[in-house]
Amino acid sequence: MSDIVISNKEKLKRKKERILEDGIDSLFVVSDFDRTLTKHFSETHKVLSLVQMLREEGYLGEEYTKKARGLFEKYHPYEIDMTISFEEKNAKMEEWWRTHNQYFIDYGLNTRVVDEMVKKRKAGFRDGAIEFMTDLHENNIPLVIISASGLGFVIDDYLEKNKVFYKNTKIITNYIEFDEKGMAVGSREPVITTTNKYLAAKEHMSELKNINGKKKNIMLLGDSYEDEKMANSFFHEDILKIGFLNEKVDERLDDYKGAYDVVILNDGKMDYVIELLDELK
Template sequence: MLDRGAVSKLLSGENIKCRDVEDVTNKICNMKQDGYSTLQVLADFDYTISHCRFEKERMSSSFGALERYSGMSEEFRTKTRALYDHFYPLEVDPTIPAEEKIGLMTEWFTNSAGCIISEGVTKETVASAADSSKVKLRGKFDVFVESLQREEVPLLVFSAGVGQIIERVLSNAEISTKNVKMIANMLEFNSENTAVQFRPPLITTGNKSKVAAQEKEYFNSNINRVNSILLGDNIEDIQMAACVRNYSRNVLTIGFLNDRVEDRLDLYKSKFDMVMLNDPDFTDILHLFECLQ
């Protein structure tokens, strides 16, 4: 039987805000009754699995790992910095309508991807950029992954970031990916190990539902996993659930609210079941998972 006291304590923590505590508790109760064999986890990477800030310093996204890398040309870094300065404030602006924001994010990602290809990055460049980057995994993410593996719960990392950067960061942190499937923007290289394109379609923060629809093999293989925990940092990350909602009993959505907290808290509470504040580690997510034992 679910320890509702433990759940109540978890949901009343300083890092968590809920629109409807009773509804969240009921979802957790249903998931516990069904067991781990019915569970899957869908997670964004940048600023969800990774920190937005750490020790008061702004961390990097997987695209940012390349955009900030000192081995890139000054022209490249100037162009990509200008793109970031223009588009990031728009990404976190809660007043921009969803459809307009999707268009803006598509423009940003397309331009950034074009800069990377024009720069002629190599596999070695990508590895060096990842190794020296300020992409910082949230603390205890490794413990969370180990817990998922122990209970044979699959983890889908669904990211609009650069796949090879993410793979390298996880490898450097010695994160086992035995039960991990990744959908991300993968660079494709020619015989000289120079990037020639991102494998289409380019994933942005606004088209994850369309991309998910193309991953039928993965979702069909997990069709008996009727309970899902979804982790994201953008409202649009909820689209990751598009291919599980038609067979899901419960989808528990958790949003990491990293910027413009006061402006966006009500919006995030209206969209996510749980909202994570203060850029925390994975302690509370682990406690949630343990409640399902």
């Protein structure tokens, strides 16, 4: 099986033709971050998110680890359940995120621990992602990153360290608030989860008006089934959706084909996305 799956070739062709007709100046990109712009696997191992590192590697003590695992066991089945309603899943995800944010405060999350994890984490950009982001910058194509990461504020630093935090980039994510001693004391609203990214974007529309007021076509990149909805708050005429199905391909492919125009399998490279962007110029 090819690592590139086109859900409907005629539909994709029509979308590309309309975007070409409107011109590249009509386009902006909405993308997830973890496991979309970054790799899902490092060599043979699954890359842990920072929250997963906190939960599994004992940074905040045994009691935190026990409670955080309990939350995962309770709520993760809802997160991956394709049969329950959006309303039920969204409510469960918000319960999970808000409870976990309180654990950050209760169990002493601090900037020293975050810095230590960032240095240790083996996450890397997906092959071609830096080239893709640089291409967007050079062609004045806005990039809106919407991330549900519980510690999403590290995305800013990660982009800066890799010299790709360009002026065309806007990040919408979760920010933990720290006091003068570096201790977690709260989190900013709205809380962004895997299911409500489009609602979070809606909260930022005043900041995004220079993008969404002038651009009418979207290229969307995501790795979860719910990511395909994250641009729903944006005005658009055409939206070209690309999904990264990094694992459990046989189990999930049909659902992803129903959600995305193009599905890239097995933690694949960004080559297709780069070629597609070149076609649209």
